[in-house]
Amino acid sequence: xxxxxxxxxKTYEGAVPTYALKKINFGVEKGEFIALMGRSGSGKSTLxxxxxxxxxxxxxxxxxxxxxxxxxxxxxxxxxxLEKLGYVFQSxxxxxxxxxxxxxxxxxxxxxxxxxxxxxKATEMLKKVGLAERLHHLPKEMSGGEQQRVAIARALVNxxxxxxxxxxxxxxxxxxxxxxxxxxxELNKEIGQTIIMVTHEPDDKKYVDRVIWLKDGAIEKE
Amino acid sequence: MLISIKDLKKEFVNDEVVTKVLHGISxxxxxxxxISIMGPSGSGKSTLxxxxxxxxxxxxxxxxxxxxxxSKLEDDKLAEMRSEKIGFVFQAFNLLNRVSALENVMLPxxxxxxxxxxxxxxxxxxxxxxxxxxxxxxxxxxLSGGEKQRVAIARALVNxxxxxxxxxxxxxxxxxxxxxxxxxxxxxxxxxxxxxxxxxEKQTAEYAKRIIRLKDGLVVKDFVVNNRNIAKNGDExxx
Amino acid sequence: xxxxxxxxxxxxxxxxxxKGTLAMTILIMTLAYVNLVFIASIFGGIVEAINKEAVDNQxxxxxxxxxxxxxxxxxxxxIRQIETIPKIIGVSSHYxxxxxxxxxxxxxxxxxxxxxxxxxxxxxxDEKKVTKIHESIIEGSFLETTDRNQILIGKxxxxxxxxxxxxxxxxxxxxxxxxxxFNNGINRSYIVKGIFSTKSTQADQxxxxxxxxxxxxxxxxxxxxxxxxxxxxxxxxxxxxxxxRELGLKKEDIKKWSDLMGFTSGASKSFTMxxxxxxxxxxxxxxxxxxxxxxxxxxxxxxxxxILKAIGMEExxxxxxxxxxxxxxxxxxxxxxxxxxxxxxxPFFISNPLDFPVGWVSLKVTFNIIKxxxxxxxxxxxxxxxxxxxxxxxxxxxxSIWG
Numbered sequence: 109x110x111x112x113x114x115x116x117x118k119t120y121e122g123a124v125p126t127y128a129l130k131k132i133n134f135g136v137e138k139g140e141f142i143a144l145m146g147r148s149g150s151g152k153s154t155l156x157x158x159x160x161x162x163x164x165x166x167x168x169x170x171x172x173x174x175x176x177x178x179x180x181x182x183x184x185x186x187x188x189x190l191e192k193l194g195y196v197f198q199s200x201x202x203x204x205x206x207x208x209x210x211x212x213x214x215x216x217x218x219x220x221x222x223x224x225x226x227x228x229k230a231t232e233m234l235k236k237v238g239l240a241e242r243l244h245h246l247p248k249e250m251s252g253g254e255q256q257r258v259a260i261a262r263a264l265v266n267x268x269x270x271x272x273x274x275x276x277x278x279x280x281x282x283x284x285x286x287x288x289x290x291x292x293x294e295l296n297k298e299i300g301q302t303i304i305m306v307t308h309e310p311d312d313k314k315y316v317d318r319v320i321w322l323k324d325g326a327i328e329k330e
Numbered sequence: 331m332l333i334s335i336k337d338l339k340k341e342f343v344n345d346e347v348v349t350k351v352l353h354g355i356s357x358x359x360x361x362x363x364x365i366s367i368m369g370p371s372g373s374g375k376s377t378l379x380x381x382x383x384x385x386x387x388x389x390x391x392x393x394x395x396x397x398x399x400x401s402k403l404e405d406d407k408l409a410e411m412r413s414e415k416i417g418f419v420f421q422a423f424n425l426l427n428r429v430s431a432l433e434n435v436m437l438p439x440x441x442x443x444x445x446x447x448x449x450x451x452x453x454x455x456x457x458x459x460x461x462x463x464x465x466x467x468x469x470x471x472x473l474s475g476g477e478k479q480r481v482a483i484a485r486a487l488v489n490x491x492x493x494x495x496x497x498x499x500x501x502x503x504x505x506x507x508x509x510x511x512x513x514x515x516x517x518x519x520x521x522x523x524x525x526x527x528x529x530x531e532k533q534t535a536e537y538a539k540r541i542i543r544l545k546d547g548l549v550v551k552d553f554v555v556n557n558r559n560i561a562k563n564g565d566e567x568x569x
Numbered sequence: 570x571x572x573x574x575x576x577x578x579x580x581x582x583x584x585x586x587x588k589g590t591l592a593m594t595i596l597i598m599t600l601a602y603v604n605l606v607f608i609a610s611i612f613g614g615i616v617e618a619i620n621k622e623a624v625d626n627q628x629x630x631x632x633x634x635x636x637x638x639x640x641x642x643x644x645x646x647x648i649r650q651i652e653t654i655p656k657i658i659g660v661s662s663h664y665x666x667x668x669x670x671x672x673x674x675x676x677x678x679x680x681x682x683x684x685x686x687x688x689x690x691x692x693x694x695d696e697k698k699v700t701k702i703h704e705s706i707i708e709g710s711f712l713e714t715t716d717r718n719q720i721l722i723g724k725x726x727x728x729x730x731x732x733x734x735x736x737x738x739x740x741x742x743x744x745x746x747x748x749x750x751f752n753n754g755i756n757r758s759y760i761v762k763g764i765f766s767t768k769s770t771q772a773d774q775x776x777x778x779x780x781x782x783x784x785x786x787x788x789x790x791x792x793x794x795x796x797x798x799x800x801x802x803x804x805x806x807x808x809x810x811x812x813x814r815e816l817g818l819k820k821e822d823i824k825k826w827s828d829l830m831g832f833t834s835g836a837s838k839s840f841t842m843x844x845x846x847x848x849x850x851x852x853x854x855x856x857x858x859x860x861x862x863x864x865x866x867x868x869x870x871x872x873x874x875x876i877l878k879a880i881g882m883e884e885x886x887x888x889x890x891x892x893x894x895x896x897x898x899x900x901x902x903x904x905x906x907x908x909x910x911x912x913x914x915x916p917f918f919i920s921n922p923l924d925f926p927v928g929w930v931s932l933k934v935t936f937n938i939i940k941x942x943x944x945x946x947x948x949x950x951x952x953x954x955x956x957x958x959x960x961x962x963x964x965x966x967x968x969s970i971w972g
Contacts, residue, residue, distance in 0.1 A: 189881040190880065203873050217573060385669065428829060
């Protein structure tokens with residue numbers, strides 16, 4: 109198993125505490141394409157954040173490839189995020205001042221890869237997602253769908269263990285959404301990329317291998 | 331009698347025009363007197379002071395200083411009188427800026443035959459008399475206006491003159507310092523010094539015991555001051 | 570920390586960011602820099618002007634005064650030999666007296682004015698090498714060696730030239746006769762040959778007669794109450810003082826002009842203090858400006874920071890990213906500021922010096938001032954940039970991206 113989740117809890121303190129996640133247990137195999145689904149407030153995004161090291165659980169463990177994520181220091185988490193994880197967000201999350209190429213090679217630069225190589229790899233990645241003509245364009249010069257593809261290229265450029273996608277098509281029209289989901293499917297099939305995607309679109313089910321349903325912070329069914 | 335002048339006249343001839351400045355002044359000054367010579371501009375008070383101080387000679391009339399007839403004195407004797415018997419205090423203190431208060435006061439003594447030690451003692455004595463015992467080593471730029479005038483007074487005293495002429499001594503000072511200076515002069519007079527004050531300010535003049543008023547070269551009033559209307563500390567000396 | 574990435578991001582941010590904001594920020598930094606240098610240099614210029622006045626018209630470089638027990642410097646041989654010391658431009662011996670001067674302004678024996686002033690005797694050709702009084706004549710002319718009954722007076726004594734002590738002046742003009750009563754009792758009359766005006770009230774309160782004349786009154790010969798010495802390299806006085814002592818003037822009191830500056834060195838201390846205070850304020854303002862600019866930038870880029878952290882950028886690298894931008898503004902401000910000062914502002918004031926009461930003032934831009942201003946501005950930029958960057962980088966990823 110590439111991911112093991114044991115008794116994961118997330119509680120937000122306050123006058124009235126919020127039990128966002130109430131003891132989650134599940135596992136993910138390498139190469140799986142999983143969708144986390146549920147209503148608004150079900151805890152699906154919260155779960156993704158815990159798994160993706162964007163947040164810290166209140167209790168429980170997440171073990172990825174044998175490493176207990178809770179035991180990592182801040183610096184180690186940074187490194188882990190850089191080298192082993194990739195993210196695609198709902199709002200593309202591109203730096204507005206960087207071109208597509210620059211956005212994509214940024215993680216490689218952070219990994220101290222040489223210039224020659226990072227330019228080559230980033231170019232290849234952008235080709236793969238069908239954006240060979242957009243290498244030197246800024247986000248404002250691209251459509252929503254194109255920007256999201258840049259984000260995907262960036263997320264994959266470091267060959268991450270797991271790709272996390274948080275409502276990746278929520279801001280796209282039907283056509284562009286399809287393109288993105290198909291791309292995910294392709295990546296999953298061709299290179300065996302493990303993908304965990306949060307979505308609220310029931311129709312997205314058909315692209316994934318497994319769906320985990322959440323309700324009120326707990327797994328309803330798988 | 332320290333000074334006795336009778337019918338003192340001073341005329342000035344310029345291009346055949348004769349201008350009479352003093353029309354016949356007579357009065358006596360005793361040792362220990364404190365006299366204010368008052369008068370408006372043009373009354374002749376400066377000329378009178380210069381004659382009394384041996385800085386000028388009268389045209390006619392007699393001037394006896396300590397019994398000696400001044401008109402009969404030779405130039406070098408006059409010079410001696412000026413440097414030894416008269417002390418001047420002016421409106422502009424004009425001390426030597428690079429030497430200390432002490433050295434400024436010692437200056438007039440350089441022409442006498444005293445040793446340096448004696449000169450220093452004397453200078454210290456008079457600086458103490460004017461209340462500057464803590465300022466011996468200060469150079470004038472570190473002294474206030476009032477303090478500088480006090481150094482000038484001490485310098486005027488150091489040769490132990492028989493008479494001190496003070497020409498508008500507070501003219502260049504603020505009210506408070508001016509009052510201080512007048513109190514010092516008052517004090518010195520009480521210790522026995524003879525002082526002649528030339529001023530146009532009534533309140534300054536009334537520190538003296540006797541006022542001689544001049545107008546157009548003549549004495550118009552010569553009276554003993556009864557109610558001394560001197561400015562107490564805190565009042566303004568009228569400018 | 571990934572320095573390369575921080576630089577990369579900082580450069581693209583500056584290159585592709587809002588040009589208007591960039592221009593304004595650089596403008597403010599440049600102004601802040603010029604402000605720092607200008608204030609310090611003007612005060613430096615004022616102090617320099619004061620010093621120059623004193624050296625030119627009162628003290629020259631070195632003042633030799635008699636030994637503590639003496640009234641005069643009477644080592645004739647030594648006095649003569651001072652001129653032989655190399656790089657000494659001039660030596661001028663003075664006698665000094667504090668006489669009463671009497672003047673009848675309207676020649677009618679009314680309102681005859683008298684007062685005590687400081688009188689010095691000079692040997693005109695020597696004096697010209699040592700002070701600049703001969704260049705400050707506003708009426709009449711300077712003395713000549715053979716003048717016996719001529720006198721040179723300063724504008725404060727003459728009166729009517731708007732001097733500070735006008736109310737104490739005698740009201741004398743060139744051609745008038747004044748009576749001088751020396752301290753030893755001797756009196757003489759002199760015709761005013763010339764009136765001079767320097768920027769120093771002290772210098773303008775002096776009277777000058779020739780050495781020959783004074784010696785006939787004091788009955789001394791080739792002695793001196795003080796000797797002024799002018800050297801080529803102002804600032805190096807100590808070297809010359811040593812050499813002068815070696816000539817035999819061991820007990821004499823020898824001072825350099827800076828020792829004698831009294832009031833004015835107090836003034837220059839005050840000016841220095843004011844200049845430092847204004848400098849600190851200027852630096853703080855520059856720092857706060859950068860702080861605000863970077864703060865705004867950080868707030869605007871909040872989401873981006875979250876994303877960068879999400880993709881694995883370390884907090885340190887993020888902080889560096891902003892600090893480099895701050896540093897950029899600071900450095901450009903310094904470069905433009907230095908150029909502006911050296912090529913525009915300073916030359917302007919050299920050709921158009923400011924007319925201050927104490928002298929003609931230009932900017933005295935020293936290496937020290939530039940160095941300190943550089944450090945201040947860049948330091949302010951670094952500190953001003955660091956704090957908002959630090960705060961921004963420390964925020965949690967979720968908050969940054971989703972608020």
